[in-house]
Amino acid sequence: MALSPGWRAVRSSGFLLFPWGTGSLLDPKMKAFLEENTEVTSSGTLTPEIQLRLLTPRCKFWWERADLWPLRDPYWAIYWPGGQALSRYLLDNPDVVRGRSVLDIGSGCGATAIAAKMSGALRILANDIDPIAGMAITLNCELNQLNPFPILIKNILDLEQDKWDLVVLGDMFYDEDLADSLLQWLKNCFETHRTQVLIGDPGRPQFSGHSIQHQLHKVAEYSLPEPTRQDNNGLTTSTVWQFQP
Ligand SMILES: C[S@@+](CC[C@H](N)C(=O)[O-])C[C@H]1O[C@@H](n2cnc3c(N)ncnc32)[C@H](O)[C@@H]1O
Numbered sequence: 001m002a003l004s005p006g007w008r009a010v011r012s013s014g015f016l017l018f019p020w021g022t023g024s025l026l027d028p029k030m031k032a033f034l035e036e037n038t039e040v041t042s043s044g045t046l047t048p049e050i051q052l053r054l055l056t057p058r059c060k061f062w063w064e065r066a067d068l069w070p071l072r073d074p075y076w077a078i079y080w081p082g083g084q085a086l087s088r089y090l091l092d093n094p095d096v097v098r099g100r101s102v103l104d105i106g107s108g109c110g111a112t113a114i115a116a117k118m119s120g121a122l123r124i125l126a127n128d129i130d131p132i133a134g135m136a137i138t139l140n141c142e143l144n145q146l147n148p149f150p151i152l153i154k155n156i157l158d159l160e161q162d163k164w165d166l167v168v169l170g171d172m173f174y175d176e177d178l179a180d181s182l183l184q185w186l187k188n189c190f191e192t193h194r195t196q197v198l199i200g201d202p203g204r205p206q207f208s209g210h211s212i213q214h215q216l217h218k219v220a221e222y223s224l225p226e227p228t229r230q231d232n233n234g235l236t237t238s239t240v241w242q243f244q245p
Contacts, residue, residue, distance in 0.1 A: 044227030083170025086200030110137030
């Protein structure tokens with residue numbers, strides 16, 4: 001496959017997993033650990049058509065002492081309400097992604113990138129700082145019978161900006177410093193490339209109280225399913241916003 005200059009820049013500056021070939025790059029021990037400590041599920045979320053390996057009440061570590069978990073916090077084992085809304089929106093509105101290039105920042109379990117792929121995105125990059133998220137995304141692509149897409153394990157906010165038609169961020173505004181850095185990065189992205197930016201968020205204080213609020217246009221709002229409400233301390237809705245600086 002011929003790579004555009006943008007892709008070569010990403011490859012040379014980041015750690016890219018190319019998981020084509022049914023998970024051949026997955027470390028077998030880590031794969032076994034992930035399979036043993038997650039459950040395949042598609043229920044209780046806004047996107048029942050996407051199957052994911054998640055940490056559920058039927059998994060040992062749901063109940064186990066947190067300090068016994070041998071890896072960094074498994075954000076990738078949760079399908080966050082912001083990502084759920086964004087994925088639902090992409091599945092219901094395939095025109096938003098069809099034939100376009102899509103970057104999913106903070107992809108976690110990869111559900112939003114998977115939704116983009118299911119809706120016909122031409123080119124996808126899933127990005128996360130956690131290498132285990134990269135493995136989980138690869139397994140989740142397999143679960144949904146999709147050819148895995150490239151995954152960049154790196155803080156993309158430190159890299160030169162590539163041109164994307166659409167950047168999506170599910171539940172990424174959970175920390176004030178991260179929110180500030182994201183806002184700056186997204187502004188540059190919009191100003192340089194006129195990139196469309198969609199953000200999914202369930203009304204977290206770090207998002208609702210941030211100055212980004214003055215630059216948003218509401219696109220869709222979803223009522224969260226009961227299991228997601230229970231896992232998220234009373235959050236009841238999740239909203240998709242378009243960033244318009
Ligand atoms: C709350 S989770 C959201 C995951 C997914 N988007 C969803 O909605 O289910 C946030 C994710 O962002 C990742 N993350 C945090 N800072 C990041 C950064 N600077 N660049 C890329 N990923 C980051 C974390 O590792 C985590 O997987």
